[in-house]
Amino acid sequence: MRPAAALALLAASVAAALLARHTLSVAVLALALLAVCVRAPRERRWPYLVGTGISALALFVVTPFVETLGSHPLWTGPIVPVLGQLDVTHEELASASFQACRLAAVGLAFAAYALLLDHDRLLAGAGFARRSVLAVALATRLVPTLERDAGALVDSLRGRGVEVEGLRRRAALVSPLLAGSLERGLNLAEAMEARGYGRSDRTRVPSPPWTAAEGLALAGAVVLVALGAMWL
Amino acid sequence: MALARVERLTFAYPGAECALRDVSLEIDAGEIVLVLGASGSGKSTLLRALAGLVPHFHGGRFEGRVEIDRRDTRTTRPSALAGTVATLFQDPEDQVVATRVTREVAFGLENVGTPPREIVPRALHALATVGAAHLADRPVEELSGGELQRVCLASTLALEPTLLLLDEPTSQLDPDGAEGLLELAISSGAAVVLSEQRPERALPVATRVVFLEAGRVVLDAPVSRAREWLSSHRPLWTAEPSRGTQRSGELGSTVCRLDGVSFAYRPGQPVVERFDLELRRGEVVVLAGPNGSGKSTIAKLATGLLDPTDGIVVRTGRASLLLQDPGRYVVRDRADEEVALGVGGDLPRARSALGSLGLTGKEARHPRDLSSGERERLALASVLVTEPDLLVLDEPTRGVDPERKRELATRLRAQAPGRATLVVTHDRVFAASVADRVVSLESGSDPEGLTLVGAAHG
Numbered sequence: 001m002r003p004a005a006a007l008a009l010l011a012a013s014v015a016a017a018l019l020a021r022h023t024l025s026v027a028v029l030a031l032a033l034l035a036v037c038v039r040a041p042r043e044r045r046w047p048y049l050v051g052t053g054i055s056a057l058a059l060f061v062v063t064p065f066v067e068t069l070g071s072h073p074l075w076t077g078p079i080v081p082v083l084g085q086l087d088v089t090h091e092e093l094a095s096a097s098f099q100a101c102r103l104a105a106v107g108l109a110f111a112a113y114a115l116l117l118d119h120d121r122l123l124a125g126a127g128f129a130r131r132s133v134l135a136v137a138l139a140t141r142l143v144p145t146l147e148r149d150a151g152a153l154v155d156s157l158r159g160r161g162v163e164v165e166g167l168r169r170r171a172a173l174v175s176p177l178l179a180g181s182l183e184r185g186l187n188l189a190e191a192m193e194a195r196g197y198g199r200s201d202r203t204r205v206p207s208p209p210w211t212a213a214e215g216l217a218l219a220g221a222v223v224l225v226a227l228g229a230m231w232l
Numbered sequence: 233m234a235l236a237r238v239e240r241l242t243f244a245y246p247g248a249e250c251a252l253r254d255v256s257l258e259i260d261a262g263e264i265v266l267v268l269g270a271s272g273s274g275k276s277t278l279l280r281a282l283a284g285l286v287p288h289f290h291g292g293r294f295e296g297r298v299e300i301d302r303r304d305t306r307t308t309r310p311s312a313l314a315g316t317v318a319t320l321f322q323d324p325e326d327q328v329v330a331t332r333v334t335r336e337v338a339f340g341l342e343n344v345g346t347p348p349r350e351i352v353p354r355a356l357h358a359l360a361t362v363g364a365a366h367l368a369d370r371p372v373e374e375l376s377g378g379e380l381q382r383v384c385l386a387s388t389l390a391l392e393p394t395l396l397l398l399d400e401p402t403s404q405l406d407p408d409g410a411e412g413l414l415e416l417a418i419s420s421g422a423a424v425v426l427s428e429q430r431p432e433r434a435l436p437v438a439t440r441v442v443f444l445e446a447g448r449v450v451l452d453a454p455v456s457r458a459r460e461w462l463s464s465h466r467p468l469w470t471a472e473p474s475r476g477t478q479r480s481g482e483l484g485s486t487v488c489r490l491d492g493v494s495f496a497y498r499p500g501q502p503v504v505e506r507f508d509l510e511l512r513r514g515e516v517v518v519l520a521g522p523n524g525s526g527k528s529t530i531a532k533l534a535t536g537l538l539d540p541t542d543g544i545v546v547r548t549g550r551a552s553l554l555l556q557d558p559g560r561y562v563v564r565d566r567a568d569e570e571v572a573l574g575v576g577g578d579l580p581r582a583r584s585a586l587g588s589l590g591l592t593g594k595e596a597r598h599p600r601d602l603s604s605g606e607r608e609r610l611a612l613a614s615v616l617v618t619e620p621d622l623l624v625l626d627e628p629t630r631g632v633d634p635e636r637k638r639e640l641a642t643r644l645r646a647q648a649p650g651r652a653t654l655v656v657t658h659d660r661v662f663a664a665s666v667a668d669r670v671v672s673l674e675s676g677s678d679p680e681g682l683t684l685v686g687a688a689h690g
Contacts, residue, residue: 196314196343
């Protein structure tokens with residue numbers, strides 16, 4: 001499936017999750033997106049899944065304490081300045097579940113976008129703002145390169161007996177990493193110019209015609225948004 | 233009519249000494265020109281001048297003239313020369329634009345205005361030509377260094393250039409990979425200008441040799457005459473693998489022992505399997521093998537940067553590891569502070585280490601402002617200053633010219649009695665000059681594990 005059709009489906013899933021009113025509907029959406037995400041390689045998907053899971057859990061835990069909703073308390077706690085009396089009601093728990101599922105659905109949709117879509121084809125298919133499009137593609141590629149450079153930098157220091165532990169020591173690596181990235185950026189710019197980047201007679205790989213499945217995916221995206229707005 | 237003509241070219245980068253001085257040469261179609269010279273002699277600058285990147289991309293002072301296919305590079309931008317000229321740079325990581333292999337190869341074809349319907353077929357054909365057709369749909373981030381360099385070569389060959397510029401393209405490859413890559417480049421039919429630090433790889437395929445020294449051409453001759461000249465004037469550049477002065481005394485105690493060590497970065501995909509190695513004080517052991525056979529992983533296991541998934545590593549005393557391409561990984565703003573990192577900020581000790589490697593007077597310089605050779609010595613000082621009982625060097629001769637290799641070998645031999653030394657390299661000449669013993673990894677994927685086939689010399 002072309003990335004544009006897949007992106008439309010993911011965007012529709014996010015829209016449906018934001019428009020839906022029932023926790024169960026949003027939970028089903030989140031589970032469907034989770035099933036999509038687990039198709040990505042394990043070592044690449046775990047930061048996204050753990051990040052999404054922790055964020056959703058944090059929202060579920062915090063929401064009952066900052067929301068004032070319902071009249072069926074399950075637990076009543078002390079009075080805290082600014083927040084007032086802490087309590088957890090049946091309705092607040094339901095609301096927290098709903099918000100957590102929503103956040104999980106949005107996070108998982110982004111994870112699917114980052115992990116599974118071919119950004120080259122997606123951005124090349126945009127057909128406008130080619131320099132910006134290329135900048136986004138390069139930025140996407142920069143992430144794993146930076147990750148590797150950071151690992152090599154830490155290894156280089158450990159190889160000299162210098163352990164990189166704690167926030168302060170790790171923060172001190174940002175500047176050399178940035179300097180290294182600038183060096184790489186210069187080298188890349190030179191290589192791009194040598195490969196003809198910037199010429200006015202540029203052409204592009206032709207996009208294949210839309211298939212029936214891709215058309216169906218687009219239609220499905222529209223239906224999903226409508227479902228989210230009216231019935232879910 | 234020559235394909236490329238360089239006339240009395242003198243060039244200096246902004247704020248720097250001349251990198252090229254009064255260089256004149258002509259390159260005809262079909263020639264394979266090998267450019268040799270020490271680090272900083274102007275090899276890369278000459279290639280950049282032929283690509284038009286000097287002066288357009290770098291700026292600087294440019295005198296003389298360079299013509300490519302009758303086009304003056306002073307008035308023709310490098311992007312306009314692309315297609316006629318194609319360049320393969322040393323580090324593939326620094327030239328990859330796209331996230332997928334086919335798109336990467338297509339990038340140059342799109343830029344030079346290839347008819348849209350021809351782009352993908354030509355990209356796939358180029359990948360097939362370099363034996364990388366199976367990589368067509370792979371993300372570039374999953375490729376090994378050798379695979380990525382092949383993809384980059386495919387990107388240049390896809391343009392069907394008449395002049396192919398190769399700037400130390402084999403520095404990261406094992407001998408077989410390097411030989412294969414050079415053969416592919418040469419069989420393209422384009423005139424090739426190849427810069428190399430390992431002449432033993434390139435001399436057999438070259439038709440002509442240009443030797444640069446301090447930016448000047450001191451030799452421009454057919455390869456047979458060049459061999460004679462090199463033998464009599466620069467013998468290190470034609471050195472065959474031969475043993476240097478190896479250990480004479482008895483070996484000391486065991487400093488590091490790997491017993492049945494296995495390691496996998498991903499479950500079920502072991503990189504090292506049931507590997508045994510003993511390193512004793514006083515010996516220099518070379519670990520050789522093809523790309524991907526697990527050499528660097530063993531270096532990290534030996535120094536404790538990685539813990540084995542199976543087996544045990546026993547180590548006594550301090551271990552230090554110098555990684556590949558160490559010049560990239562500098563942390564501090566001053567050379568002496570960079571070296572002092574490993575000894576708790578002891579600046580006098582760091583300055584002494586810098587001095588022992590010929591870097592006196594460079595203490596206050598920013599490490600990134602040092603030349604590539606000086607950066608390498610700085611990196612070496614950073615590990616030697618810790619006075620390790622086990623010193624491990626991972627590909628220390630990558631991009632290093634023969635003269636500096638000899639210096640390094642001499643230094644390692646001189647300091648060998650005080651420690652155990654493990655050198656990971658596929659540089660046969662260097663290995664022969666420094667090793668007491670060679671351990672060769674035949675295959676990282678062999679279910680029998682890593683086979684010890686190297687003879688124990690000495």
